[in-house]
Amino acid sequence: MLHRDVAIAGVYITPQGRTPTGSPAQVALAAIDGALADAGLERTDIDGLAVDWPGPGGVAGECASWGRVLNIPLSWTGDAWLDSAGMRGVSAAASAIASGLCEVAVVGGGPVVLKQSADGATVGSLMGREFADPWGAYVSPQFALVAQRHMYEFGTTSEQLALVAATIRNNGHRNPEAVMYGKGPYTVADVLASRLVATPFHLLDLCIVATGGAATVLTTAERARDLRHPPVGLAGAGWDLNGPTYANPPLYREVGRIGESAIRRAFDMAGLGVGDVDVFSLYDPNSFEVIRQFEILGLCGEGEGGPFAEELSFAPGGRYPVNPEGGSLSCAWNGIQQMTIKVIEAVRQLRGTCGDHQVPGAEVAVASNVGSGSRHYEFGVLVRS
């Protein structure tokens, strides 16, 4: 069986915001139940699961702990943490379904307490990395090291970064579901006038920090045909990993093209190319990563991502619309499950249920997770079946 014989049948995003709507386990269960309801399935239909168990009780970080609380036998579980979210989790679950290890898998969860964080916070906090923490090198400065080198080598400008941030943030400004709904609109000058966090990043170049959960339900394409929504097929996926995360300074020469091989693998698997894509759900922890992805996607050459941004084909109505819901810059960011939200936005676009930010007639969507600063990248191609 191929990945395209697996479908995403259910999706759900719990309310996102600054304050939690429940304990991590409660939010995770709300995400699971929401995605099952969206698919028209019951808890007892699940036989595969990649949802981080947050504890207390059970064994924190062990997906199998959910089996006890849900009182269901499981024939497949993912590893916890990153494997329970986004394109990594969805493609791993699809592999399990395609190989026959399980038939209905749920991937997602609630806010995850970072295993190695000193204070349980996420962006902006230290991560328990022995050779980064003492120098105060949290996530944004690490990504900034890559961005700054790109600017040095290719002449990418702060204005180009700000243009990306303002455009995606304005998508969220118009989306009632976005955490930052109505908080704009933003101009390039607004982004550049916001306070500096870590050069070249201003506050508005960086994703928001909120909390919430999300989940997807996958099953065979055959079974998905009888469920509530037209199934969305996973036509291809790929991963690209480059050593431990955040432990060493991310160097452009090592990670500047990270994800390129994952994208190639996914498109080859799908028998499609970037020119076939109608909507791009790209990981946007900061403005620069979007510019970098223009390059590794092959929309432009290496170093040309800044000038490509100025063409604004990634804006609403453009040929390559990126994050029409507002992305992590404006719509939702919640630690780990924002990766799943990237997949869900792609699914909703292909279902045609995105309302005011629907890309008309979308048939092929891509979703990506993470990037250069964290040394891993996952990518998937989704199609309307």
Add this chain to the structure above:
Amino acid sequence: MRPEPVTSELTEPFWQACRDGRLIVQRCNQCDTRFFTPEVACTGCASFDWTWTDSDGIGTVYSFTVVHRAAGPGFETPYVVAAVDLDEGWTIMTHIVDCEPDDVRIGQRVVVRFEQVSPTLTLPCFRPMPDPDAGT
């Protein structure tokens, strides 16, 4: 208080050397690769046969960021996080010190300068190399 690294048997010699004012790095006895951050095996050939060796502590700024939002208590902003390529062929995350943040440049030549953060933590940071033409 700045976070103190949780060290291990593998990494403690590095931190002890810093407290002694010496910068050291692992060098592979099989393929001569110098590698950092510390690993149990060489990142060039996976050999477990390596030794700590002294570094001259001279290198070049590969990239940097001026951090205005502190990582937490104990950090005075702005501070400059940098990736410095040592001339010996290894790279370290560090701070650039002893100059205005706005004066830091990619390609700048730098030399190690140890900063004692606490009785138990001495950090290898880097400062601009004195300009050989200065004063002439």
